[in-house]
Amino acid sequence: MLKRENIRIPVSQQALIVEKPIDTTTIGGTVTIQINEKKVSVPFGTTILDACKENQIHIPTLCHHPDLCIAGVCRICVVEVEGLRTLQTSCSFPVTSPIKIHTSTEKVRKARRHIIDLLLSEHYGECYSCFRNGNCELQSLAKEYGVDGYSFGHILEPKYKVDKSSAAVIRDMNKCILCKRCVRTCIDLQEVGVLEAINRGHETHVGTFLDKPLADVICINCGQCINRCPTAALRANDPSDEIWNAIDDPKKHVVIQTAPSPRAAIGEEFGIEPGHSFTGELNTALRRIGFDKVFDTNFTADLTIMEEGTELLRRLKKAVVEKDSSVKLPQFTSCSPGWIKFIEHFYPEYLDYLSSAKSPQQMFGAVIKTFYAKESKIDPADIITVALMPCAAKKFECNRPEMNSSGFKDVDYGLTTREMAKMIREAGIHLPEMPKSNFDEPFGNASGAGLIFGATGGVMEAALRTVYELVTGREVPFENLRIESCRGFEGIKQASIKLENCVESYNFLEGVELKFIVAHGTANAKKVMEMLQRGELSDVHFVEIMACPGGCLGGGGQPIPTSEEIRRKRAQAIYEEEEGLPVRKSHENVHIKYIYENFLTDGPCGELSHKLLHTHYTKRGKYIS
Amino acid sequence: METTLKTSKKRTGPVLFSNYQQADGIKKAIELGRENILLELKNSGLKGRGGAGFSTATKWMLSAAANAEKKFIVCNADEGEPGTFKDRVLLLEYPELVFDGMVIAGFTIGAKTGIVYLRGEYEYMLPSLEGFLNNMKEENLLGKNILEKEGFDFDINIRLGSGAYVCGEETALIESLEGYRGEPRNRPPFPVNTGYLGYPTIVNNVETLASIPHIIYKGGEWFKKNGTDKSKGSKLFSVSGDCRKPGVYELQWGTKINELLDIVEAKNCKAVQVGGASGVCLPKSQFNRSLAYEDAVTGGSIIIFDESRNMLKILKNFMEFFVEESCGQCTPCRVGNTKLLEGVENIEKGEYTFSYINKLKELGKTMQAASKCGLGQSSPNSFISILDNFKEEIFYSNRKGIKNVKA
Amino acid sequence: MLVVEKNNLSYEIERMIKEYGNDRQSLLQILQAIQKKYKHISDFAQQEIARLMNIHPVEVYSVISFYSFLSTEPKGRNIVRLCKTIACDMAGKDAVEIAVKRELGISFGETTNDQRISLEYTNCLGMCNEGPAMLINEKVYTHLDPEMAVNILNEIK
Known part of the structure; x- marks a missing residue:
């Protein structure tokens, strides 16, 4: 869970945070209040908004968001x-005495209107x-309150230029x-600190x-602001x-890869409750739209595990056997482009700690x-690759x-998932009605290890399943391969797994306690980086960081x-599908074996992999010129 | 000319401007002890002089009762209400009252630090105020073990504002002190529990604090001899506009507007703005009302308009002020004020219907009820009162008939 | 900006932060000090302050933009602020305004070419009984008439 104490809150707001659920024994128990003639008991300190919600009284909100601290600025509630x-x-009024509340008097209705x-x-x-037509909170409110015409005029000319400079996020x-x-x-x-209120009075706007x-x-293009707008x-x-x-162009061979998280969430765009995966249905829909091939990003998630896992083992070997002090440990994951840009801006001196895997x-x-073009004899110049991602930063x-x-x-x-849903709707397809179908060859269906990349801790869990087995020759010692210490929404998770009875080639790791950290949301990433700066991570080997709260399933796309509830359901859908x-281990994916036998023949982290599958980073720094 | 700065006090009154020897209040406070100070204060019936009129004794008791390792006394010297300048006079001519008041407050609630939030526009006072504080330190009226009272430590810092009217709102002031935008906070919690840096904080107006030493030294009974049943003591009024003797007057609460107009020698007076831009504008027919918390309440601003003034232009000036000075965070105030200003402009152009005007007045009521802080809650006051009280002039008469169309 | 100037500015900011402390509550004081000395808070200064106080540059910018007396754009050596609120307005602010604009050849919100004076409006200066009033830097001038205002402006360096 993203705990309140993990979020930096302006001093001004700290006192307003009312933790929920409240331990009723410590601060005064419950208070009996009256809401619209109905007497109800609520824990001391509950906000009026929550008290009403518990009692089936709907109060409209706009500036309120369950992930954020209280603002109390829109005044709609x-x-x-x-x-x-x-x-x-x-939203901001804590119940501390037996007050009487009226939620729908003339004064209230008029004010809201x-x-x-x-x-x-x-x-x-x-x-x-x-x-946002149909999914706009202002529009819903206007409907709810029967707005018919503009009582106080309507702005006819745009006041601000639309900022389309970013590859990922557009601000209007x-x-x-x-x-x-x-x-x-x-x-x-997110503790990125790009947006703030600028000017005051009527000139106030959100700016950079x-x-x-x-x-x-x-x-960092995480797009979390989009999700909450x-x-x-x-x-x-x-x-x-x-x-x-591209689809309409007969010369183009358009292929799409779909990441695990969009499948676990796209149903929401079609009115389905959060928590249902539509993998098979999506495959069918994408083919009907006109994509020539539908591939599973989990395949390259498996490939990532092979490359990143190998890289980790090499770093460990260098550090343990060769006593090479220049080796950077812990190794940080590099899957999350928001996180990559975050570290490039805020901790450019630590880029060497990142895995070089793309x-x-x-x-x-x-x-x-390369490989697919060759295998299927298509000129790569004619191939258009599209990536369905839960992510805004992937565009960057x-x-x-x-x-x-x-x-x-x-x-x-x-x-993004949202844009994909729009395309599907545009094509006249109602996703939930689609029959299921599989992914296309030559990449086929990937392993479950790749699938769980969608949730925070997933990369770590997938990596451990492979690394542990490579090193010890045995499966990870957890029931049903569930590494619980990687799962859940705690901001920063730390755990370890002991490597014993290693196979001969990994003898040097005998008895090593493989320590790892999993963090999600860049506010937590910042904490981890500060730990690194203070030298507190010297005995940690591997760190997974995802820029978005909850991991990719909570991505900006x-x-x-x-909300945390929604993200939890998406995670559940992913783990259930998995x-x-x-096949639930990356190294057991037959297509992975095939590509290493037939294309990347130098093996993981070999010369060709290095050229195709690894990258380098840019020291961006924070200074804005 | 560069102002001589000490010319504005026009009438020495019975309370605030009565004789006071520096440190007398502090000495008496030490003698009385905390509980008795609070009792004296309660007995005096002193209410906040900034305009809101909250009981000072209650405020002090709440923060005295709060359990915290640190507490703060903040003197709100962000006097920005149009037409108000009494704090300027107090700070320049009676700093001992203000500072002694803060020391007594610190003693009473157990605060060790006092902060004067002085508006940026008053930066020129800084040298004299700081000099005064230094003298107090030398005389052991500030610092450690004040007047040899063991453990009575108190210091006063002066912090400057930077040109934002809204920082006169106590929670915005605290935000500003903390280095943020001066955006008012949600209440509750109130500063008496959760104020500066999250610690219990008393924010009192300059004039409120200046009343304290008198009350403590001379007693609550003495103080409440002046004023009315519900408004005890006297009040400083900053009088400006069309009169022969503008300036700061100490008058009893309960003084009628008529009486005040006589005192300041206002002739041909058409309207009186009571309480500054955020106050109400009263026509002649209401000049028999008294200035008091229970009637025409004001933080001290009295602006006088004679027959030559154009009420619509005056209203426009007020609304422009609020559009600029709203902090911009809450909807009713940020957008509402622009709509009211737009309304004034439309009236100016003659482009209005009465249903539109009524809609704007209704909007004004919503702003009064739903804005986050006092600024938005009071900014429609002028709009509503001027349009109601001067409708003949604004809507029915040929405006050319008004002699001087300057605002 | 020259490297030397940048270094000097950084040094100055560091010194101020040492004086006032690097807690958030010192931000306004530091901004005021920089504003006073350099007549504006440059983008470089904002980022230096942000870096040394461990806050985001946009927060510094946000605070500056909130307060009328702080500015991110360079201003003249003297900032003249004419009160435009009701009492000064009634007392003849318009005439002073016209005279001052004509004399300096600039409008409000602008700076003279020689960087001598920036003209600005301000809301109530608390000189309502002595209007029209204006502030030149931190000094206040009252009972202005057009001629007097112009003479005062012509005297400042």
Whole structure:
């Protein structure tokens, strides 16, 4: 769980955080309050909003978000508290005495209606020409409160230029309602610190340092702000039109790889409750849309495990056997492009600790335009590779100039779950109705180890399953291969596994306690890096970091809304699907064996792998010129 | 000319401007002890002089009762309300009252640090105030073991604002002190529990603090001899606008507006703005109202408009002020004020319907009820009161008939 | 900006942070000090402050943009702020405003070519009984008339 104490909260807000659930024995037990004539008992300190929710009374919210600290700025959640002259925001008002609350008086309804009117008056554009049409919190509220026309006018000219500079995130402040969820996401939840409120009064807007374009500041493209934006002010850079063009072009061979997390979440875009995977249905839908081949990113997740695991073992060998003090340990994972940009900006002096392995998306791009092109005798120049990712940062990653080791742009387009759903709808397909089908050869269905990459701790678990078995010749000693210490949403997880009775070639690791750390969300990544700076990680060997809370399943390209509850259900869907798979260890994936026997013949971390599957990083630093 | 700065006090009153010898209040406070200070204060009936009128004794008791390793006394000298300048006079001419008040507050609640949040516009006072504080240190009225009272430590720092009206709101002021944007906080919790850096903090207006030494030295009974039943003591009024003798006046609470107009020699007075831009504008017919918490309440600002003034222009000036000075975080205030200003501009252009005007007044009521802090809650006051009280002038008369169309 | 200037500025900021402390609550004081000395807080200065105080540059920018007296753009050696709130307005601010603009040949919000004066408006200066009033740097001038205002401006260096 992303604990409150793991989030840096402005001093001003700290006192407002009311932890839930509250230990009723320590602070005064329960309080009996009256909500609209109904007497209810709630734990001391519960907010009015939560008290109402528990009692099936719906209070509208906008600036409130379960992942973020309380702001109390939109004022839509106001209620009347007897004895108080002004209306009170239910999201910020803790119940500490037996108050009487009225949630739907004329004063309250009028105030809410006014607030919606005011927001709409400054909200540029019309709903029908907006991509959030149907999934916009402001629109829902307008509907709920029967808004019919603009009471206080409507802005006719855009006030701000749309910032399209970033490969990943587009900001249109004309749609912004200043709920500041993005600000709290960026500064408090992710600790990246790109967005803040700028100016004051009527000139207030959310901006970057010196109002520079997003591409010029230290944005890591995690897209978490997009997931929490109630309106269309933030969106991912959508390449779907270009993809349609490629599909429509008979000369192009368009292949798509799909990452594990979108499959576990895309159902939400079609009205399905979170927690259901649509892997097979998605494969069918993608073929019907016109993709020539549908591949499983898990294949290159397995490949990543082979490469990254081998790299780790080599580093360990150098450190333990050769006593090479220049070896950087712990090795950090490199799958998450948000994390990569984070470390490039904030800890550029530690880039050597990163695994040089490319992310699964980029490995796949390189493999498709080399191995696959060769095997299927297609000119790689005619291949368009699309990656369905839960991620906004993948759009930036595929556009990195160094990502062309195949001789072509390895991955042409990164597509988010949301954009994919839009394409599917556009094609007239209702995903849940699709029959199931398998992935295409020559990569086939990958291992479960690749699948669990979608959840925080998944890469670590997959790596341990392979590394442990390579070193000891035995399966990891856990029931049903579940390495529980890697699972769950705790911000930073630390554990270890002892290597005993090693096979001969790994004798040097005999008795070593393999220590690892798993962290998700860059706020936690920052903590881990600070531990590294203080020298506290000297006995740790491997660190998995994912930029997004919950890992990829909580990525910036995933369906909106998000909350810990939703992320938990997505994780559950991934783990359930995984247990049903026949192959659950990367090194047992037959297609992996095939590619090492027939293409990457120097083996993991060999010369060709190094060229195609590994990369280098850029010391970006924080200074903005 | 560079102002002489000591010309604004117009009338020496019975309470604040009465004689006071520095340190008398502090000595008496030590003598009385904490409980008795709070009792005197309670007895005096002193209410916050910034405008909100919260009981000072209650505020002090709450923070005295709070259990914390540190506590703070903050003097709110971010006097930004248009038409208010009494704090300037107090700080320049009676700093001993303000500072003694802070020392007594520190003694009472057990705070060791006092902070004066002085608005940036008053930076020119800094040398004299700091000199004064240094003298107090030399005389052991600040520092360790004040007046040889064991464990009575208190120091005062002055911190400057940087040009933001909203920082006069106590929680915005605290945010500003903490190095953030001056955006008001959600309440509860209140500063008395969770204030500066999360510690219990008393934020009192300059004038409130200046009343303390008198009350402690001369007693609550003495203090409440002045004023009305619900408004005890006297009040400093900053009078500006169309009158012959603008300046700061100490008058009893309960003084009628008419009486005040006579005192300041206002002629042909059409309207009086009571409480600054965030106050209400009263027409002649209401000049018999009294200045008191229970009637026409004000933090001290009285702006007088004579017959030549154009009320709509005055309103426009006020609304422009709020559009700029709103902190911009909450919807009703940020957007609401621009809508009210837009309304004024539309009236100016003659582009309005009465249903539109009524809608704006309704919006004003929502702003009063739903804004996060006092700024947004009071910014529609002028709008509503001017449009209600001067509708003949604004809507029915040929505006050319007004002699001087300057605001 | 020259490297030497940058180094000097960094040194200056470091010194100030030593003086005021690197806690967040010192931020405004440091910004005020830089503003006073350099008449603005440059992007480099903002980032140096952010680095030394361990906060994000955008937070520094956000705070600066909130307060009227802090600025990210270079200003003239003297900042003249004319009060435009009601009492000064009633007392003849318009005439002073026109005279000052005409004399300096710039509008409010602008700086003279010789970097001598920046003209700005300000809200209530608390000189309502002595209006029109203006602030030149931290000094306050009251009871202005157009001629007097212009003479005062012509005297400042």
